[in-house]
Amino acid sequence: MSLKIAVLPGDGIGPEIVGEALKVLGVLNRSFDLDANWQEGTIGGAGYDADGDPYPEATRRLAHGSDAVLLGAVGGPQWEMLDKQLRPEAGLLGIREDLGLFANYRPTKVHSQLLDASTLKPEVIDGVDILVVRELVSGIYFGQPRGIETVDGERRGFNTMAYTESEVRRIGRTAFEAARLRSGRVCSVEKANVLDVSELWRSVIIDLHASEFSDVELSHMYVDNAAMQLIRNPRQFDVIVTGNLFGDILSDEASMLTGSIGMLPSASIGEKFAMYEPIHGSAPDIAGQDKANPLATILSVAMMLRFSLDRADLADKVEQAVENTLDADIRTVDLAFGGASSVSCSAMGDAVCAALEELA
Ligand code: IPM
Ligand code: MG
Secondary structure (H helix, E strand, O other): OOEEEEEEEEOOOHHHHHHHHHHHHHHHHHHOOOOEEEEEOOOOHHHHHHHOOOOOHHHHHHHHOOOEEEEEEOOOHHHOOOOHHHOHHHHHHHHHHHOOOOEEEEEEEOOHHHHHHOOOOHHHHOOOEEEEEEEOOOHHHOOOOOEEEEEOOEEEEEOOOOOOHHHHHHHHHHHHHHHHOOOOEEEEEEOOOOOHHHHHHHHHHHHHHHHHOOOOEEEEEEHHHHHHHHHHOHHHOOEEEEOHHHHHHHHHHHHHHHOOHHHOOOEEEOOOOEEEOOOOOOOHHHOOOOOOOOHHHHHHHHHHHHHOOOOHHHHHHHHHHHHHHHHOOOOOHHHOOOOOOOOOHHHHHHHHHHHHHHOO
16 A cells, blocks of 8 residues: 655745655665655645645645655744744644654764764764653643733733653653664753652652663753753663653754764654654754755654554665765765865755666
8 A cells, every 4th residue: 555645845945855855755666665654744834835824734634644754854034033832833833743753863973984074073973873852742842831921011921831740751651662662872961950750750760760661871960961962972872762842952962973964864752643843943044045955854754664654674775875975975065074075955855866776
């Protein structure tokens, strides 16, 4: 039976990078034995422009009827003046919440070919292989109450960082299970020295570990220290489990270990649905110029093949094709350091497709 993918290119560079990922899926259909079809929908600013809604009902139905969702990126300056609930970001948070995508896997793997592309010393980052497991549908992103009010003649803005025990338990379980398939170490990151919500987080993680995952090595770290340790000695980490806001920040930081945020894929998984997207944004400054790095989106397709489509064999092929392309010194501009020559987004996509064909 044909696998059905909902494709949501979104805004900015979204359509360009997703276009390259679809070329890769096309090769898998033609030259391997994948049987996937896809249908496009709008999200973010594109959803607002087409339907007045950053997460249109038609997109919701498309996502609910698909085996997986592939998303590009959302956002851009032209939508910044809209009411918050109409902005592109509301569409992204809306689809995450609607599909119940509580677990966001953000693997940060340093590719040896790109050691020089990082701003950090090669000897610090060589061999880095970290999985950030970010809670994605709760915490301060969604906590109530929130808003901007006027008190004593001045405005006051507020949000609420809240987690229930069951929310911590399910993301903790995700992280421990992931660690069992890796080096077996979990570092739980919070701010338990200051925040009540973090104190609860830590105690739930400790209990869960003791009752179900005592074979996994567990450590705890305050988020400020974790931010420092990530650049001081990143190899100490295997799996990092953390809340929505801390995970957003630390995963961008971790991406710089790899040289470019344009390299990092992600998978957002819930009980019933899953969505795959690069961790980077819509890069309005280079949109439409065929300059973006499509590898994060192509590697997101590999995660989709592995987690949703039950095709780990093809995921391996896509990842190998990316490695072979990097081995051939093909770089988009974000990866081309010290005056090295670079190729366009579409040329990078073509190069990965050619490398993939060679593995058929
Ligand atoms: C991410 C992004 C989003 C987030 C934005 C675009 C709402 O930064 O996926 O990391 O904050 O989650
Ligand atoms: Mg982010």
